[in-house]
Amino acid sequence: MRTALYPGTFDPVTNGHLDIISRACQLVDRLVIGVAINRDKGPMFELSERVAMIEAECGSIAARTGTEIFAHPFENLLIDCARDVGARVIVRGLRAVADFEYEFQMVGMNRALDDSIETVFLMAEPEHQAVASRLVKEIARLGGDVGPFVPESVHRALKARLGVPDRAVKRAL
Template identity: 60%
Template sequence: MADRANPTTRRIGLYPGTFDPITNGHLDVIARAARLLDRLVVGVAISTGKGPLFTLEERVELVRAEIATIASRNGMVIEVIPFDTLLVDFARQVGASMIVRGLRAVSDFDYEIQMAGMNYRMAPDVETVFLMASETHQFIASRLVKEVARLGGDISSFVPPTTLERILQRIRG
């Protein structure tokens, strides 16, 4: 691994998403990416077009709360930073040389490969790295979690406890 004391040799990765809400699948990718990097930035996208359940500030707060154990277990700082710019510009802003993307299924790959190609054309110095979701998390999507929760289904196996509590408060409130 790169020398953590020397910032010129550090591997910095960016894991972007809307995280509305953060799921166990997201946490799986974050934990696995953290093992590969010296520093990980989780970029929470503003994404008002998706009609988020939580505000940007709430999503940042939830992501920070849910990743705390991952960071301490790996002995590293995982930063959570909101952003509303072009992804490659944000990657450069935080010093990332790698964009981490999680893949669940073939349908994800089609979209993600297009995005990776666009990002590479704009920033050839920033690589996109794909991590396959663990088989226990391959089907989890934030959109589906929200839908199941709104219809009264049990989402406790899809999201971490703090997030579960906040989703249920929001939907019932």
């Protein structure tokens, strides 16, 4: 069984993440979504909420592709997480040249730690190349419409977390 690990904080999961997940499912039999705990980033959503969002959004992808997908929280080294879940491949999404520079360094370090685990890069589709969870949260905090960047359930969760009214409500005020 070909197993891959797709790691990230997924705070929150975006349409770009889901695009990479869907495309990675064409390459493997089992895809583990590694949800990084990373307290240093100060996530907006609790770990359990991020895991639940991923599980909710990936159910239809798993059904469509026949790939087993599950979320796996982790706080250890990425390479150790890959070993823990039996992944021989780490999937990373790239949006821009800036992503490549960081990812290039990470591949080098991961290969030094375990050269039997490969990293595969998938380029984000053009409509998702500017989407980053950090920017989605910023837009949402300022009352902008993040609907084009996240699934509807995540959009609702962001609004609820931030206490942001719908645009229709804002126009009425």
